[in-house]
C-alpha cells in the first residue's frame with residue numbers, strides 16, 4: 001500500500017551531489033513530492049529531506065538505489081513518532097474588507113502569522129507538519145487564494 | 159620531486175598495476191601522451207580506430223582477464239564516442255577506469271572548442287565519476303576510481319581531467335592502493351534461513367547469473383549442486399562458469415534458452431537466484447516466472463532485491479562468501495524424482511538439423527570450438543549469431559565467453575576481441591559476428607592489423623539484420639521493413655584492403671578448409687560464411703511469454 005514517506009539522506013557536500021540524487025530519482029521513475037537540502041553541523045555533509053508516496057517495495061528500491069551512490073553516507077526513513085517534521089507555507093489570499101477578519105481568525109487557530117497586508121491581499125505564514133498545512137489550505141479553500149509556496153518537509157530525529 | 163599532472167597520472171596508473179591502455183590522442187590529452195612517450199616500455203598502448211572500439215577493447219580485456227580495463231579519450235567528441243562503450247560495460251558490471259581530458263579550467267563552461275560536460279553526460283552510465291580541477295587531488299582520485307570500480311558490484315568509473323591540471327607541477331609521493339569497500343556483511347541466521355529453504359525443497363533449481371562469475375564462485379556453486387543434487391540453469395553472463403561438462407547444469411535459460419532450463423524453472427518448487435537480476439530476457443513474464451516456486455536470492459547489490467521479481471527471501475552478500483557459509487548447512491540429498499523429471503525435460507530440447515551444402519550456424523560454431531579447445535575465448539556481437547554462439551559455444555572455463563548481455567550493443571565484438579587477445583596473447587580468440595554488427599565497427603580491423611593482434615572473425619552473413627528479421631517473421635506478419643542488407647559486399651577484398659586475410663565460404667567443407675588455413679596466418683583473419691536468410695534462433699519464447707508460448711520451428 002502506498003503512503004507518504006519521509007526520507008532523510010546524509011550526503012557528502014560535493015559539487016554535483018544533488019544532481020546525482022535527483023538524476024537517480026528521475027531515471028528510476030521515482031516520483032518525489034518534496035525535496036529540501038540543508039547544511040549540517042559538519043560542513044562536509046549536507047542533508048537532503050524528501051517526501052514521496054511509496055509502497056514498501058518501492059521504498060526498498062529507492063533506499064537501496066540511493067544508498068549505492070558514492071556521495072550518499074546514509075539514508076533512513078523518518079516517522080512522526082521519532083522525528084519532528086516541519087514545513088513552512090506562504091500563502092497569498094485576495095481579501096475584501098468583509099472577509100479579512102474571518103481569514104485572520106482562521107489563521108490564528110492554526111497559529112499562522114500575517115506577514116504582509118495590503119488593501120487587496122494578505123500573505124500568511126504557517127509552520128507545521130505537512131498535514132496541518134494541508135488542512136489549513138483545505139479550510140481556506142473557499143477564499144480567493146492567489147498563490148502559495150511550500151518549502152517541503154525538513155526534519156530532525158528526536 | 160615534482161612532476162606534471164600527466165606524469166602523476168601515468169605513475170599512479172603504473173602503481174595500480176596497469177600495463178595496458180586503450181586510448182586515442184587529442185588536444186585535451188596531448189599532455190598524457192607526451193608523458194606516455196617516456197613509459198612506452200612499461201605500458202602497452204593500443205590505439206583503436208574509434209574511441210567506442212577502444213572502450214569495448216578495454217571491456218573485453220577486463221572481461222577476459224578479470225583486471226580493470228583502462229581507456230583514454232580526448233575532450234568533446236573523443237569523450238562522447240566512449241559513451242556506448244561505457245554503457246555496455248555498465249550494464250554488465252565490468253570494471254573500467256575511463257580517463258578523459260577536458261579543456262583548461264579557465265575555459266570550462268564557456269562552450270570552448272571540444273568542450274563537453276562529460277561528467278554530467280556519463281553520470282547515469284557510471285557507478286561514479288570525477289572531475290579533477292586540482293593537481294593535488296589527481297593521485298587520490300585515480301586511486302579512488304580503481305577502488306570504486308572493483309568494490310562490491312563492479313562497474314565503470316570515469317575521471318575527467320582538465321588540461322591545465324595535466325600541465326601543473328606537483329609532488330608525487332606514491333600512496334598505497336585504496337582497499338576495496340568491505341563486502342556486505344550477513345548474519346549466520348540469514349544463512350540458516352537460506353539452508354532451510356533449500357533443505358526443505360523437493361524440486362530446487364539454481365538460477366546463476368553474472369555475479370557468480372564476478373565473485374569467482376564457480377567452485378562453491380558446483381559443490382552446492384553436487385552435494386544436494388540441485389540442477390542449475392545459467393544466464394548468458396554465466397556461460398563458462400557452469401559448463402557443458404557439469405551434469406547438473408541444464409544450460410542457458412530464457413528467451414532463447416533450452417526448453418529443459420525453462421521447464422525446470424517452471425516446474426520447480428524453489429528457485430535459488432545467485433548474482434542475477436531476473437532480467438526481462440529470462441523472467442520474460444514476471445507474473446508467471448516460476449509460478450509454483452518460492453524464490454530465494456543472493457546478490458551483492460541490495461538494490462537487486464525485489465527489483466524485477468518479488469522474492470520470498472533475500473540475502474545481500476557476495477555469492478562466494480554466502481555459498482561458503484551455506485555449504486556446511488546443506489543436507490546431502492539425491493533428489494532422484496526431480497532429476498528424473500529433469501531428464502524427461504531434456505528429451506524435449508531442441509535439436510538443430512545439419513546440412514552439408516549450406517552450413518548451419520550450429521555446425522560451424524561447434525566445429526570451431528572443437529578445433530580450438532577449452533582455452534578458446536569466444537566473443538560475439540549482437541543478434542542471431544550471438545544467440546547461436548551462446549547456445550553452441552560449449553565453454554567450460556569462466557571468462558571465455560564475452561558478449562554484451564545487458565545493453566546488447568551491436569559493434570561490441572571487434573573491439574572486445576582485440577582487448578581479449580591483448581589480455582590473453584597465448585589463447586585463441588574468435589569473434590562470431592553478423593553482417594550488420596560487423597559493419598558497425600569493422601574499422602577496428604585496422605587496429606588489429608596495425609597492432610598485429612591475431613583474431614579470427616567469423617561473419618555469419620545472412621544478408622540481413624537477422625534477429626530483427628526473425629521478430630518480423632514470427633511476430634510482425636513477415637513485413638520485412640528495413641532489415642535486409644542487399645549489398646554485394648566483398649569481404650575478402652575488404653579484408654585485403656585492410657591488410658588482413660579474408661575468406662568466403664558456404665558449404666561445410668569450404669568452411670573447414672578456410673578455417674584451417676586461417677589458423678596458419680599470423681595476423682587477423684576474416685571468414686565470411688554465407689548462411690540462409692531464414693535461419694531462426696530456436697527455441698524462442700517471445701517477450702512477455704511463458705513456456706506455453708515456446709516456438710520450436
Ligand SMILES: Cc1ncc(C[n+]2csc(CCOP(=O)(O)OP(=O)(O)O)c2C)c(N)n1
Pocket residue numbers: 539540541542543544566567568569591592593594595596618620622623624625626
Ligand atoms: C547498436 C545497436 N543498434 C541496433 C540494435 C538492434 N538489433 C538487435 S539485433 C540486430 C540485428 C543484428 O544483425 P547482424 O549483426 O547481422 O546479426 P544477425 O542477427 O543477422 O545474426 C539489431 C539491428 C542493437 N542491438 N544495437
Ligand SMILES: [Mg+2]
Pocket residue numbers: 541592593594618619620621622623624
Ligand atoms: Mg545478419
